Amino acid sequence: SQTIHQWPATLVQPVGSPLSLECTVEGTSNPNLYWYRQAAGRGLQLLFYSVGIGQISSEVPQNLSASRPQDRQFILSSKKLLLSDSGFYLCAWSSTRGTEAFFGQGTRLTVV
Template sequence: SQTIHQWPATLVQPVGSPLSLECTVEGTSNPNLYWYRQAAGRGLQLLFYSVGIGQISSEVPQNLSASRPQDRQFILSSKKLLLSDSGFYLCAWNGAGGDTQYFGPGTRLTVL
């Protein structure tokens, strides 16, 4: 069966510091991968998606970037965090044909 991992689970970072969040998927090949951000009490905002290694599409202009160095690895980064980057970050995957997305456990990021 497929499993999706995210780490770290929680992170507290000062403004201006760098960021690296990692997501890995097990049990599938060539998945579509997604990064979402969820503000408190709100739905999910799509940040980036990837259909293959090195292929990244950005949905929202922002202080963040994404990379996909391996088939089942997706990384969310920032060179300098802003207060507004605080939130709950979720990684998701679905099969190459699209359809139902499955989510990881999330990373709670607090920027102080």
């Protein structure tokens, strides 16, 4: 069966520090991969998605970037965090058919 791993679960970082969140998927090949952010009391906002290695689509211009160095690895990065980057970050995958997405357990990021 397919599983998705996302870490760390919680992270407290100072303003101006770099960020790297990692997500890996097991049990499937060539998945579509997604990074979402969920602010308190708000819906999930799609940040990036990828349909293959090195292929990244950005949905919202911002302080973040994403990379997909391997088929089942998706990384969310920032060179310098802002207070507004605080939130709950979720990685997800779907099959190449692009239907339902399956989510990881999320990373709670607090920028102080």
